[in-house]
Amino acid sequence: MIRVPLPRFGRFDAWRSAARQLASSRTAPEVVAWQTDDSAPDLFGAEPMPAAGDAPVTATKDFLDLARQVASHSDPERFALLYTALIRLQDQRGFLANPADPLTDRLSKMAKSVRRDIHKMHAFVRFHELPSDGLRRSFGAWFEPEHPILEAGTPFFAKRFADMDWLIATPEGIARFTGEAISYDPPAPRPDLPADASHGLWATYFANIFNPARIKTDAMRSEMPKKYWKNLPETQLIPDMLSDAPRRVQAMADAGASTAPARAARITAKIRPMPDDATPETLEQAAAQASHCTRCELCHAATQTVWGQGNPRTPLMIVGEAPGDQEDLQGKPFVGPAGQLLRQSMEKAGIDPSRAWLTNAVKHFRFTPRGKRRIHQTPDAGHVEACKWWLTQERGFIQPRLTLALGATAARALTGNAKPLTPRRGGIEPAFDGGDTLISWHPSLILRLRDDAKEQALHELQSDLARAAEMISPM
Amino acid sequence: MAQRTLQEKLAILSDAAKYDASCASSGTTRRDSRSGGIGSAGGTGICHAYTPDGRCISLLKILMTNFCIYDCAYCINRVSSNVERARFSPEEVVKLTLEFYRRNMIEGLFLSSGIIKSPDQTMGDMVRIARMLRVDHGFKGYIHLKTIPDAAPELVAEAGLLADRLSVNIELPRDDSIRRLAPEKRPETIRAAMADVRLAQEASKEKTHTGKRPPRFAPAGQSTQMIVGADATTDRQILKTSANLYTGYRLRRVYYSAFSPIPDSTAALPLVKPPLMREHRLYQADWLMRFYGFEADEIGAAHPSGNLDLAIDPKLAWALANRAQFPVDVTRATREALLRVPGFGTKTVDRILAARRNGPVRYADLLRMGAIMSKAQPFVTLPDWRPGALTDSDSLRARFAPAPEQLSLF
Numbered sequence: 001m002i003r004v005p006l007p008r009f010g011r012f013d014a015w016r017s018a019a020r021q022l023a024s025s026r027t028a029p030e031v032v033a034w035q036t037d038d039s040a041p042d043l044f045g046a047e048p049m050p051a052a053g054d055a056p057v058t059a060t061k062d063f064l065d066l067a068r069q070v071a072s073h074s075d076p077e078r079f080a081l082l083y084t085a086l087i088r089l090q091d092q093r094g095f096l097a098n099p100a101d102p103l104t105d106r107l108s109k110m111a112k113s114v115r116r117d118i119h120k121m122h123a124f125v126r127f128h129e130l131p132s133d134g135l136r137r138s139f140g141a142w143f144e145p146e147h148p149i150l151e152a153g154t155p156f157f158a159k160r161f162a163d164m165d166w167l168i169a170t171p172e173g174i175a176r177f178t179g180e181a182i183s184y185d186p187p188a189p190r191p192d193l194p195a196d197a198s199h200g201l202w203a204t205y206f207a208n209i210f211n212p213a214r215i216k217t218d219a220m221r222s223e224m225p226k227k228y229w230k231n232l233p234e235t236q237l238i239p240d241m242l243s244d245a246p247r248r249v250q251a252m253a254d255a256g257a258s259t260a261p262a263r264a265a266r267i268t269a270k271i272r273p274m275p276d277d278a279t280p281e282t283l284e285q286a287a288a289q290a291s292h293c294t295r296c297e298l299c300h301a302a303t304q305t306v307w308g309q310g311n312p313r314t315p316l317m318i319v320g321e322a323p324g325d326q327e328d329l330q331g332k333p334f335v336g337p338a339g340q341l342l343r344q345s346m347e348k349a350g351i352d353p354s355r356a357w358l359t360n361a362v363k364h365f366r367f368t369p370r371g372k373r374r375i376h377q378t379p380d381a382g383h384v385e386a387c388k389w390w391l392t393q394e395r396g397f398i399q400p401r402l403t404l405a406l407g408a409t410a411a412r413a414l415t416g417n418a419k420p421l422t423p424r425r426g427g428i429e430p431a432f433d434g435g436d437t438l439i440s441w442h443p444s445l446i447l448r449l450r451d452d453a454k455e456q457a458l459h460e461l462q463s464d465l466a467r468a469a470e471m472i473s474p475m
Numbered sequence: 476m477a478q479r480t481l482q483e484k485l486a487i488l489s490d491a492a493k494y495d496a497s498c499a500s501s502g503t504t505r506r507d508s509r510s511g512g513i514g515s516a517g518g519t520g521i522c523h524a525y526t527p528d529g530r531c532i533s534l535l536k537i538l539m540t541n542f543c544i545y546d547c548a549y550c551i552n553r554v555s556s557n558v559e560r561a562r563f564s565p566e567e568v569v570k571l572t573l574e575f576y577r578r579n580m581i582e583g584l585f586l587s588s589g590i591i592k593s594p595d596q597t598m599g600d601m602v603r604i605a606r607m608l609r610v611d612h613g614f615k616g617y618i619h620l621k622t623i624p625d626a627a628p629e630l631v632a633e634a635g636l637l638a639d640r641l642s643v644n645i646e647l648p649r650d651d652s653i654r655r656l657a658p659e660k661r662p663e664t665i666r667a668a669m670a671d672v673r674l675a676q677e678a679s680k681e682k683t684h685t686g687k688r689p690p691r692f693a694p695a696g697q698s699t700q701m702i703v704g705a706d707a708t709t710d711r712q713i714l715k716t717s718a719n720l721y722t723g724y725r726l727r728r729v730y731y732s733a734f735s736p737i738p739d740s741t742a743a744l745p746l747v748k749p750p751l752m753r754e755h756r757l758y759q760a761d762w763l764m765r766f767y768g769f770e771a772d773e774i775g776a777a778h779p780s781g782n783l784d785l786a787i788d789p790k791l792a793w794a795l796a797n798r799a800q801f802p803v804d805v806t807r808a809t810r811e812a813l814l815r816v817p818g819f820g821t822k823t824v825d826r827i828l829a830a831r832r833n834g835p836v837r838y839a840d841l842l843r844m845g846a847i848m849s850k851a852q853p854f855v856t857l858p859d860w861r862p863g864a865l866t867d868s869d870s871l872r873a874r875f876a877p878a879p880e881q882l883s884l885f
Contacts, residue, residue: 156603159509369771372722
């Protein structure tokens with residue numbers, strides 16, 4: 001047997017350099033005994049460490065990450081298993097990537113158990129404030145992990161609590177931090193930690209954040225296993241919290257509904273939004289009412305009503321189909337990709353978008369969620385009909401000389417005519433309230449088209465806009 | 476009124492905060508105190524304790540005050556409740572946060588508040604607390620601020636720069652329920668507040684013309700909470716609402732909170748036992764939507780009532796209702812198909828895909844890789860396992876559902 005003693009601290013690095021040397025002569029795992037103070041003393045005489053061989057030794061980063069974690073496991077066989085894995089890795093490079101391999105499986109379960117224990121250490125260490133004579137405050141804790149994780153678990157605290165001195169004492173040893181590197185010392189008897197007023201406040205918090213009407217002790221115990229309870233003072237409150245819970249729930253039931261204090265109605269009367277069904281007298285009133293519209297079901301899924309925007313004293317109203325994703329989020333019409341195309345085309349035609357009135361036939365976004373996106377859906381006749389109330393209001397206050405209807409939905413809302421758009425595009429039709437309506441393509445159609453068809457449709461929209469500019473001139 | 480001690484205030488204002496389920500502290504920007512200040516964040520969130528209601532304590536979850544001018548029927552802090560009221564000073568909140576933090580009891584602060592005077596006043600005070608923690612004390616831990624809908628945009632903008640996460644609660648799964656039970660709130664305002672947060676987050680990810688990145692806005696994203704069981708909404712509708720919220724506002728999480736009796740309740744809502752199993756099934760269904768490629772309607776359609784089967788998990792319920800898609804050949808199936816097998820989690824599926832590259836995957840391998848084979852058996856074929864008639868067996872559901880309680884004949 002080759003006996004390799006490993007020190008209490010810096011153990012992984014010691015294993016790593018010894019393992020590299022042993023592997024370079026392909027020393028068989030069976031003849032190596034890795035000695036830690038927690039493993040059984042070797043009963044047999046020891047052979048000397050063989051000299052380094054010339055076989056190359058390589059280890060992947062994945063293996064080293066895994067090995068570093070496994071090295072903190074309490075299993076006395078951990079270093080032997082790791083060495084076995086290192087030897088196998090030399091001519092079977094991929095075996096660690098196969099979760100069905102028994103050694104991979106065992107090592108990854110050990111690593112997982114160590115990660116969990118480290119995580120629980122980060123969660124369940126509780127510091128008490130210690131007297132301090134310097135500028136830095138000083139804290140101490142006692143913790144009993146499942147595995148020897150002191151070295152692996154404490155760098156977290158140095159990063160988190162860099163501005164205070166702390167020590168964490170465990171049965172494995174003591175970690176101390178005073179602002180530089182963490183130092184590790186052999187174990188000492190459990191320290192007496194002074195009483196700390198913040199722990200009393202913490203108990204108050206723990207007892208009061210608990211809802212007695214929900215009892216799910218399994219969930220609590222699976223995440224906060226009982227083995228950690230002895231060092232978590234708040235867990236001492238749990239039996240009383242549980243035994244008192246039924247009484248508290250019963251008391252709520254017995255008390256029943258309470259009588260509101262007199263001030264409640266006075267306060268809510270001042271702030272409660274009141275239903276406002278009166279026919280609006282101004283465009284602003286119409287916009288305010290529309291923001292709470294529930295005339296069709298689209299309001300439930302959409303973010304908000306997207307009201308028209310622009311100059312209310314304009315001769316030109318431009319009506320699209322309905323808000324899209326961006327319009328819905330921003331609450332403004334024609335701000336998405338199609339809107340940008342429209343605005344560019346308007347500028348080219350000499351129409352300042354802020355001097356026209358831009359709006360939609362339907363004022364809520366219609367979509368269906370798919371995966372991580374909202375897929376636009378064309379509003380149907382019912383939505384157009386429900387929303388016509390608002391379009392009528394808008395038109396009544398603005399009284400445009402000319403309306404540009406973009407796409408079939410807008411054309412239908414304005415003229416009542418649902419026939420195909422191709423023969424109608426570029427023509428002028430009377431709107432339901434009598435104004436002239438120039439029919440054109442919706443810019444989102446242009447974005448969907450390709451090649452020549454796209455060029456032509458864009459050209460047509462552009463020429464319709466130019467015609468509109470001419471018709472309303474001087475604007 | 477006599478001056479309350481800090482302990483008395485803490486008791487009242489943590490009791491008042493416990494109906495908010497959110498406690499996440501993960502997924503924010505990586506930072507720590509080696510460059511000054513106190514605290515760290517950015518890795519996996521840490522749950523520092525668990526209470527017997529099964530909820531974790533990761534953050535100090537308190538209200539700034541439980542005085543409130545709103546009258547939401549489900550809420551213990553509504554204006555018409557006779558609950559004891561208290562108000563922390565900003566200094567007290569900062570002190571509690573830092574002292575608990577230094578003792579390693581919390582990851583940070585989750586601050587919410589009743590609405591006092593006005594939304595702006597309330598939001599302004601909350602932002603001030605966050606600013607004191609971040610700027611005056613160099614606090615690098617996690618901060619979650621509840622956003623008050625209707626608060627001024629510049630306050631929300633500052634909140635997003637100070638906090639890791641912002642949240643606005645949608646409160647109830649249907650607009651008419653919100654209007655009825657929370658008459659001072661408006662569903663469209665709540666959604667617009669979420670949309671604003673999403674837009675601000677996206678804007679903060681874009682480089683400016685100088686190539687600089689603007690400061691991150693709410694790097695841990697936003698979340699929301701829905702109360703389940705206070706109105707008659709079906710689970711199918713609840714899941715659809717969630718899908719709308721996830722896709723619309725890029726939420727990290729929708730929390731489902733089983734409606735729970737409160738002291739000092741109102742006649743508008745009956746005191747019922749909180750539907751904890753329903754809440755659990757909704758979380759499972761939510762997971763299926765976010766990580767398993769399920770759409771809300773697929774899950775919701777598995778049961779004609781529109782509610783999730785309480786006796787079996789939603790993935791199993793979906794598989795039982797869609798048996799034509801099974802059995803799945805584990806040797807050849809796509810990742811998408813494997814994710815739909817009951818008993819296979821995302822990690823199991825990853826392991827199967829890795830193991831397949833090294834040779835055939837057998838029954839015992841699946842067991843080792845964490846598959847729950849008692850569930851998966853009827854739905855998979857393997858080199859050494861065929862389900863035969865099991866997949867289409869009429870009694871398949873009974874295999875998984877707990878036996879109904881036998882009625883006594885006597």
